[in-house]
Amino acid sequence: MPWLDWLSLFVRWFHVIAGVAWIGASFYFIWLDNSLETPPDWKKQKGIKGDLWAVHGGGFYEVGKYAYGPESMPENLHWFKWEAYSTWLSGFALLVIVYYFAAAAYLIDPSVMAMSETEAIIRGLSLLAGGVLVYELACRSPLANYPKVFALALTALLVVASYLATQWFSGRGAYIHVGALIGSIMVANVLLNIMPAQRKMVAAVAAKQPVDPAWGAGAKLRSVHNNYLTLPILFIMISNHYPMTYQHPQNWLVLVAIMALSAWIRHFFNLRHLGRSSPGVLISGALGLLLVALWVSWPQVQPAAQPTISAENTGNTATASHPEPAMTALDKQVYALITRHCQGCHAANPTDEIFKVAPLGVKFDSWEQITRQAPQLVHRTTVTRDMPFLNKTNMTDAERDIIAKWGQQQ
Numbered sequence: 001m002p003w004l005d006w007l008s009l010f011v012r013w014f015h016v017i018a019g020v021a022w023i024g025a026s027f028y029f030i031w032l033d034n035s036l037e038t039p040p041d042w043k044k045q046k047g048i049k050g051d052l053w054a055v056h057g058g059g060f061y062e063v064g065k066y067a068y069g070p071e072s073m074p075e076n077l078h079w080f081k082w083e084a085y086s087t088w089l090s091g092f093a094l095l096v097i098v099y100y101f102a103a104a105a106y107l108i109d110p111s112v113m114a115m116s117e118t119e120a121i122i123r124g125l126s127l128l129a130g131g132v133l134v135y136e137l138a139c140r141s142p143l144a145n146y147p148k149v150f151a152l153a154l155t156a157l158l159v160v161a162s163y164l165a166t167q168w169f170s171g172r173g174a175y176i177h178v179g180a181l182i183g184s185i186m187v188a189n190v191l192l193n194i195m196p197a198q199r200k201m202v203a204a205v206a207a208k209q210p211v212d213p214a215w216g217a218g219a220k221l222r223s224v225h226n227n228y229l230t231l232p233i234l235f236i237m238i239s240n241h242y243p244m245t246y247q248h249p250q251n252w253l254v255l256v257a258i259m260a261l262s263a264w265i266r267h268f269f270n271l272r273h274l275g276r277s278s279p280g281v282l283i284s285g286a287l288g289l290l291l292v293a294l295w296v297s298w299p300q301v302q303p304a305a306q307p308t309i310s311a312e313n314t315g316n317t318a319t320a321s322h323p324e325p326a327m328t329a330l331d332k333q334v335y336a337l338i339t340r341h342c343q344g345c346h347a348a349n350p351t352d353e354i355f356k357v358a359p360l361g362v363k364f365d366s367w368e369q370i371t372r373q374a375p376q377l378v379h380r381t382t383v384t385r386d387m388p389f390l391n392k393t394n395m396t397d398a399e400r401d402i403i404a405k406w407g408q409q410q
């Protein structure tokens with residue numbers, strides 16, 4: 001467990017750094033492309049179709065974009081591909097470390113769909129592979145000639161993926177799989193289309209052959225898709241901290257709404273770089289997000305929680321819907337401790353005055369939920385000892401020892 005936590009920390013840290021470099025470069029180049037101006041004649045004669053000036057870090061920069069390619073190959077050409085590859089590789093590693101190594105705790109929620117860990121992992125990987133395949137086929141079909149229709153098709157693909165994922169997995173697991181699918185589509189665009197097109201262009205310039213504008217145009221379409229996917233994917237990557245989104249009964253719709261609205265807000269910035277100010281796009285996007293927040297968190301009367309076993313009744317070994325194996329005396333002690341120290345926050349309907357939704361979606365209402373998440377539960381109470389949160393319920397060392405002893409038997 002501890003080594004897995006360290007591995008998770010280093011890989012996650014690296015993933016964030018690589019992601020900042022990738023999306024940062026993406027933002028920069030989209031801005032650059034949209035901000036190009038008509039160059040003076042002497043530059044046009046060299047084949048430059050747009051140029052711009054910038055000042056940054058105490059110096060002036062002059063950038064020019066060629067309509068096709070330079071007359072001869074520069075000695076040093078920068079490519080910007082490892083930002084994308086390393087973000088995906090570290091992201092996939094993180095998916096395996098967090099969600100597949102501990103699938104029972106993070107990926108499977110029996111109240112959504114009961115399944116074995118192997119089945120959950122197969123479903124997760126199939127969702128990713130299937131989604132990328134459908135997208136690739138669509139890109140290679142005549143649909144790609146109609147960018148607006150294609151945008152709708154891409155949206156439909158993400159709606160279907162969001163719906164399927166939330167019908168299969170825990171809220172967190174579902175959201176992260178949609179994020180991983182978007183990330184995989186984005187990196188597949190770089191690997192399978194943008195890079196090959198650029199290699200052809202570079203080879204043509206080196207061989208002093210004409211550059212086919214179709215190569216760049218195809219790559220440009222993919223690059224535009226990636227651009228609109230940047231804000232949605234960044235939301236998903238931080239959504240883990242906001243259980244009110246992924247724990248909502250219509251969590252797939254919450255996800256779809258936030259993805260669509262954030263892509264719409266990205267549109268505002270794209271128009272702005274082109275010199276077109278459309279505050280209506282930004283305002284309607286922000287209002288839409290506000291409406292989503294109101295819809296998700298509008299106070300409503302919640303049905304009372306129905307724990308499978310009540311604290312007073314732990315002696316009873318079975319309930320009608322969930323037969324439990326006989327609980328030992330130690331089990332009952334642990335159950336009572338969790339009821340007292342954890343359920344205030346980690347329940348379907350928390351009673352805590354601050355945490356109104358179970359933090360990270362972790363619930364300990366039933367014995368089944370407790371045993372399924374035993375490794376994390378024991379780790380956070382007896383090793384890192386950061387639970388109960390800020391030791392709000394004053395859990396004693398003796399009580400932690402009881403949980404540690406129980407943990408050894410799990």
Ligand code: HEC
Binds near residue numbers: 395
């Ligand atoms: C006052 C509210 C509160 C109480 C009480 C509480 N927790 Fe938590 N718990 C949290 C919060 C908040 C987080 C999320 C922390 C974070 O984002 O890292 C959390 C996270 C966790 C996690 C991590 C889940 C994950 O996926 O990383 C575990 C496991 C956990 N709690 C177990 C417990 C146990 C066991 C108890 C009782 C001994 C307990 N908690 C009591 C608020 C609480």
